Amino acid sequence: MNDIVRGADRVLIQERGPGVPGGIYGAECMSCEAVSPLFDDDSLPVAVWALQHSQDQPDHTLFLARTERHWRVVPRPDDPQPPSSPGPGFAGPAFVGLMCLLTALSGLLPALTA
Numbered sequence: 001m002n003d004i005v006r007g008a009d010r011v012l013i014q015e016r017g018p019g020v021p022g023g024i025y026g027a028e029c030m031s032c033e034a035v036s037p038l039f040d041d042d043s044l045p046v047a048v049w050a051l052q053h054s055q056d057q058p059d060h061t062l063f064l065a066r067t068e069r070h071w072r073v074v075p076r077p078d079d080p081q082p083p084s085s086p087g088p089g090f091a092g093p094a095f096v097g098l099m100c101l102l103t104a105l106s107g108l109l110p111a112l113t114a
Contacts, residue, residue: 006076015070024068029053031060043067 005012016022021040027050028035036049043065050063 009076010073011076012071012073015072020070022069025066026068027063027065029057029060030062030064031057034060 023043024038024040025043025046026036026038027046029050034053036046036053039045046065050065053063054060
C-alpha cells in the first residue's frame with residue numbers, strides 16, 4: 001500500500017486500478033477564460049493546446065497547468081508496515097505530506113469565509 005498520509009485508523013492512498021488514470025491533465029489561460037480539454041495519462045495534448053492558443057492569441061502566454069489524481073481513504077491495516085529505513089522522525093514523509101495538504105487547503109480558507 002503506497003500511503004500518502006496516515007491517520008490513527010485510516011490511510012489516504014492514491015487510487016489505482018483498472019480504468020483509473022495515473023493523472024488527469026488540463027490547463028487554463030490566465031489572460032482569458034479558455035480552458036483545455038482534460039486528458040488522462042498524457043500531458044502532451046495540453047501542451048499542444050497551450051501552444052495553439054498562444055498562436056491564436058499572441059499576448060496570451062501564461063497558463064495554469066493542473067494534474068489531478070484520485071485518492072481514497074481506507075481503513076489502516078491491522079499490521080502497519082514498518083518504515084523501510086529509520087526516518088527523521090516527526091519530519092517524515094507523512095508529516096511533509098500533511099503539511100502540503102494543509103498549505104493547499106489554507107489557500108481555500110479565504111474563499112470559504114468570504
